[in-house]
Amino acid sequence: MEINEQTVRALVQRSHRGPKDLTLTTDHHRPTPGPDEYLVRVGVAGVNFADVMQSHGTYGGGPRAPYVAGFEAAGEIVGGGAGVDRPLPVGTHVVGAGRGAFAQYMTMPAAGVLPVPSGWSAAQALGLVLNWATALAALKPLGEIRTGEVVLVHAAAGGVGQAAVRLARHYGARVVATASPAKHDTVTALGADEVLDSRRADLAAEIMRLTGGVDLVLESVGRATFEVSLSVTKPFVGRVVVFGAASGDASLNTYDLVFTHQVQVMGLHIGALATAAPSVYASLLVELETLIADGVYPPGSPQVHPLADGPAVLRDLEAGLTRGKHALDPWR
Numbered sequence: 001m002e003i004n005e006q007t008v009r010a011l012v013q014r015s016h017r018g019p020k021d022l023t024l025t026t027d028h029h030r031p032t033p034g035p036d037e038y039l040v041r042v043g044v045a046g047v048n049f050a051d052v053m054q055s056h057g058t059y060g061g062g063p064r065a066p067y068v069a070g071f072e073a074a075g076e077i078v079g080g081g082a083g084v085d086r087p088l089p090v091g092t093h094v095v096g097a098g099r100g101a102f103a104q105y106m107t108m109p110a111a112g113v114l115p116v117p118s119g120w121s122a123a124q125a126l127g128l129v130l131n132w133a134t135a136l137a138a139l140k141p142l143g144e145i146r147t148g149e150v151v152l153v154h155a156a157a158g159g160v161g162q163a164a165v166r167l168a169r170h171y172g173a174r175v176v177a178t179a180s181p182a183k184h185d186t187v188t189a190l191g192a193d194e195v196l197d198s199r200r201a202d203l204a205a206e207i208m209r210l211t212g213g214v215d216l217v218l219e220s221v222g223r224a225t226f227e228v229s230l231s232v233t234k235p236f237v238g239r240v241v242v243f244g245a246a247s248g249d250a251s252l253n254t255y256d257l258v259f260t261h262q263v264q265v266m267g268l269h270i271g272a273l274a275t276a277a278p279s280v281y282a283s284l285l286v287e288l289e290t291l292i293a294d295g296v297y298p299p300g301s302p303q304v305h306p307l308a309d310g311p312a313v314l315r316d317l318e319a320g321l322t323r324g325k326h327a328l329d330p331w332r
């Protein structure tokens, strides 16, 4: 396939001072795929909380500024580097993760790329490898969710949170969700049994009053909710899966685990899981395929913004002003 663009539009992060130093450039050089990578013409790029963290330089293992921002995209394979095992043909529409997604072209490690589900658009496929795979990993292989259990999902109106609420209900759990009050209608519509304001002072007492104790917590807010999560989890049998800290980091020490919160705490990073436990990750992908076929996982409906609006979208995500999935179109 002939590609005309040698220079492309991209959002470049120029410092670690946050989204305010994310700027649009029109003369970024189109990347060249390395070994085991595809070159992808980005149709639409997904916005994730990880982008906010990375803009502050706090995402573990992330690049140092300046760099082209963005982690996730869906688009069309237009080329490939050497050594890709059983390569997908040029022209295949894929969704995946890699560096530099907020641009018209990016490279993606071939191992992390999935075909866009049949009949879905690029935008509808966003969220598959980050939001849904993360929510599923937290609930199933790590959280070992069981029918009838009580599951607490924080930031339930967000990208991962919405997937988690749908999945937890599908697996037969009673879902207690937290979100900002302005987003409660969204979470209720997804089927959550109770929706609480994550910032209310008596959050732990209210969860205990409603449930008597929680079996599984999906913890992604960190400092603002971690103590509540630990205190409402059933001792010994309860599990807390930690996969984010949108409000900042919280800490837990050996004394806490021995004398105060005798709960099972697990960490999750979906990229690390794919690398360190490939068979577990492969089982997630098989399950996601089934969930799509069964309609449990519907096509996504992200709000798509022009690329130049990326800094404002990241600022809103950081401030907790967004709900659901947001995306950037690098061609407008």
Ligand SMILES: NC(=O)c1ccc[n+]([C@@H]2O[C@H](COP(=O)([O-])OP(=O)(O)OC[C@H]3O[C@@H](n4cnc5c(N)ncnc54)[C@H](OP(=O)(O)O)[C@@H]3O)[C@@H](O)[C@H]2O)c1
Pocket (backbone or CB within 6 Å): 047, 048, 049, 050, 130, 131, 134, 155, 156, 157, 158, 159, 160, 161, 178, 179, 180, 183, 198, 220, 221, 224, 243, 244, 245, 246, 247, 248, 268, 269, 270, 271, 317, 318, 319, 320, 321, 322, 323, 324
């Ligand atoms: N470990 C992994 O592999 C992995 C993968 C994907 C995502 N994640 C993590 O999962 C979480 C959700 O990611 P997402 O992209 O779907 O983002 P998101 O949930 O759409 O956005 C973050 C949400 O966190 C909530 N929040 C609560 N307290 C906050 C505070 N003090 N400051 C800012 N936000 C606060 C806000 O919801 P309310 O306004 O409703 O409170 C906000 O909308 C993030 O922590 C992210 O880092 C981890």
